[in-house]
Amino acid sequence: MARLRPIPTVKPKDLAEALRYLAAGGRPMAGGTDLLVSIRKGTEKPELLVYVGELPELRFLREEEEGLEVGAALTHAELLSHPATERLPILREVLRTIGSPAIRAMGTLGGNLVTASPAGDGLLALYLLEARVRLVDDAGERELPIQEFVVGPRRTALKPGELVRSLFLPYPEGNPRSFFRKVGRRRALVIAVASLGALVWVEDRRVKRARLALGSVAPTILRPREVEEALVGRPIAPEAWEDLVPKLSAATQPISDLRASAEYRRKVAGRLLLALAEALRTGL
Numbered sequence: 001m002a003r004l005r006p007i008p009t010v011k012p013k014d015l016a017e018a019l020r021y022l023a024a025g026g027r028p029m030a031g032g033t034d035l036l037v038s039i040r041k042g043t044e045k046p047e048l049l050v051y052v053g054e055l056p057e058l059r060f061l062r063e064e065e066e067g068l069e070v071g072a073a074l075t076h077a078e079l080l081s082h083p084a085t086e087r088l089p090i091l092r093e094v095l096r097t098i099g100s101p102a103i104r105a106m107g108t109l110g111g112n113l114v115t116a117s118p119a120g121d122g123l124l125a126l127y128l129l130e131a132r133v134r135l136v137d138d139a140g141e142r143e144l145p146i147q148e149f150v151v152g153p154r155r156t157a158l159k160p161g162e163l164v165r166s167l168f169l170p171y172p173e174g175n176p177r178s179f180f181r182k183v184g185r186r187r188a189l190v191i192a193v194a195s196l197g198a199l200v201w202v203e204d205r206r207v208k209r210a211r212l213a214l215g216s217v218a219p220t221i222l223r224p225r226e227v228e229e230a231l232v233g234r235p236i237a238p239e240a241w242e243d244l245v246p247k248l249s250a251a252t253q254p255i256s257d258l259r260a261s262a263e264y265r266r267k268v269a270g271r272l273l274l275a276l277a278e279a280l281r282t283g284l
């Protein structure tokens with residue numbers, strides 16, 4: 001464990017002040033549940049921490065006709081208890097599984113996004129919802145689709161001095177069924193060995209359309225488009241999806257680490273597809 005040295009920390013009163021600190025090389029911190037762990041491990045060595053967790057400009061929810069805009073510094077617990085997220089059941093299903101009550105009370109959706117872990121559960125929901133990331137720096141604002149914002153494992157398109165201000169989460173059309181399952185090595189405080197989330201539009205007991213997102217089986221969250229397309233028109237029954245199991249496994253690019261081997265992850269990803277079919281068949 002690295003020896004801890006005190007890191008200067010500032011708490012700006014508003015966004016403009018925060019951006020000035022960031023432009024001078026400061027590092028944003030919201031809940032600190034990822035960043036402080038990395039600092040303790042010695043893998044991150046920021047010179048200045050800029051606490052953004054209470055900036056009013058990052059702490060709002062706005063219901064628009066097309067979707068929900070979520071301030072980056074809202075915590076998982078706040079999102080879970082806000083009535084506006086009822087229209088996004090997949091978001092709630094995923095956030096409920098993050099860490100523990102204490103972690104959900106501290107950790108934010110913006111922090112989960114910027115950590116860009118392939119095991120990031122909130123991030124997986126953002127891929128399923130095809131979220132748009134709204135960024136701000138002292139030069140102005142820009143917006144990126146989630147898959148352009150995340151550029152690799154723990155790497156994003158965030159520029160120095162830039163903050164994630166909010167996430168725009170488009171409401172999915174119609175009434176898709178939501179599914180999220182993560183497989184870990186224990187029941188609580190699980191970091192996924194593999195996870196699968198899905199939005200599935202069902203008509204006459206057949207798949208009309210599907211979005212799938214896999215966690216922990218590739219450098220970033222994976223949308224297996226070929227499998228999504230191959231599902232269209234299939235009956236919602238595991239036996240009718242068997243041939244897609246190897247296809248899904250083949251789409252993954254897992255690594256072996258302390259938690260699981262690549263081979264195991266590949267296998268689990270495939271089996272999760274059948275768990276989805278079963279859940280749809282039994283009405284979830």
Ligand SMILES: Cc1cc2nc3c(=O)[nH]c(=O)nc-3n(C[C@H](O)[C@H](O)[C@H](O)COP(=O)(O)OP(=O)(O)OC[C@H]3O[C@@H](n4cnc5c(N)ncnc54)[C@H](O)[C@@H]3O)c2cc1C
Binds near residue numbers: 030031032036112114
């Ligand atoms: C015990 C434990 C269990 C956990 N369990 C889970 C789990 O089950 N699933 C899961 O997905 N994660 C889990 N995590 C990881 C973590 O809690 C989440 O990723 C959390 O959402 C991070 O948010 P935060 O606000 O704490 O981020 P922070 O630690 O404050 O920041 C994380 C990163 O984001 C950057 N950042 C934060 N806010 C902004 C912003 N607005 N703009 C730009 N950059 C920003 C920081 O600079 C840093 O790089 C766990 C962590 C712990 C310690």
